[in-house]
Amino acid sequence: MLIAKKLSxxxxxxxxxxxxxxxxxxxxxxxWVIKKExxxxxxxxxxxxxxxxxxxxxxxxxxFLAKLYLSTFILYGASFAGWxxxxxxxxxxxxxxxxxLPPQLVLLMFxxxxxxxxxxxxxxxxxxxxxxxxxxxxxxxxxxxxIGWAIMLVNLFFALGHLxxxxxxxxxxxxxPGIIFSGLVFRYKSILSAIIYHTFCNVYSEILAHSFR
Numbered sequence: 001m002l003i004a005k006k007l008s009x010x011x012x013x014x015x016x017x018x019x020x021x022x023x024x025x026x027x028x029x030x031x032w033v034i035k036k037e038x039x040x041x042x043x044x045x046x047x048x049x050x051x052x053x054x055x056x057x058x059x060x061x062x063x064f065l066a067k068l069y070l071s072t073f074i075l076y077g078a079s080f081a082g083w084x085x086x087x088x089x090x091x092x093x094x095x096x097x098x099x100x101l102p103p104q105l106v107l108l109m110f111x112x113x114x115x116x117x118x119x120x121x122x123x124x125x126x127x128x129x130x131x132x133x134x135x136x137x138x139x140x141x142x143x144x145x146x147i148g149w150a151i152m153l154v155n156l157f158f159a160l161g162h163l164x165x166x167x168x169x170x171x172x173x174x175x176x177p178g179i180i181f182s183g184l185v186f187r188y189k190s191i192l193s194a195i196i197y198h199t200f201c202n203v204y205s206e207i208l209a210h211s212f213r
Contacts, residue, residue, distance in 0.1 A: 022164060023115055026123035033127075061188050068180075069200060076201075077208065084212040096213040102206045109203055117198035120158070124178070125185040125194055129154045138186065145183045155179055177201055 081097070088095040102108050129150060138148035155178035162171040181194040 018164070022161075023119045026119035030123060030127035057190070057192055058188075061190075061193055065193055065197060068197060072197075072201065073204065076204070080205075080208045081212065097211055098213070100207075100210040102210050105203075108206060109199065112202045113195070113199045116202060117195045120161075121181060121185070121191045121194045121198055124154055124158045124161075125182055126191040128157065129182055129185060133186075145179070146186045147179065151179065151182045151186070154182055 084097075085095050087093075132150035132153055133148075136149040136153075138146040138150060140146070140148045155175045158178040159172045159175035162174045177198075181198055184194045184197060185191055
């Protein structure tokens with residue numbers, strides 16, 4: 001979810017509270033359920049024992065993330081440019097691109113990391129996906145990427161959650177990057193990679209939005 005859209009909810013006191021509540025429940029609810037069930041402990045790598053500092057993220061995982069970042073940079077950037085060109089053509093507007101970084105880029109990155117990517121991955125992939133996979137083990141894959149019932153349901157809820165505060169149907173398109181986030185967690189049994197990649201996608205989207213006019 002783009003942080004600009006999130007922060008746009010901060011226009012009134014009521015919408016500020018709605019945003020903070022949504023962030024709070026995404027963190028509190030899983031912890032409350034886990035505590036109630038008596039789970040020994042819970043860590044971002046989804047294991048019941050603390051991760052070793054040497055295996056928090058492997059070299060193979062970092063290499064895969066690097067390839068994923070490069071693919072996203074090229075494919076999503078090209079798709080975004082094509083969409084902006086199409087809109088400009090349909091509306092008889094000039095197509096204009098000038099590389100521009102969003103204001104307060106560092107704040108944007110940290111806001112996305114701690115207020116968007118972390119709570120969303122913690123709740124949807126770390127908590128909900130883990131439980132749904134116990135009910136519906138993944139038996140379907142596409143090009144090695146899981147697309148079973150649990151993955152589909154998690155990302156349906158993920159997409160619908162993006163309609164809170166803004167009923168733009170295009171927000172439902174978050175279902176598709178959500179599949180990638182889910183695949184990362186499924187593949188590496190950790191939400192860490194998904195958090196990093198989620199943050200990257202949101203910040204990259206903001207850069208593109210500021211660069212195309």
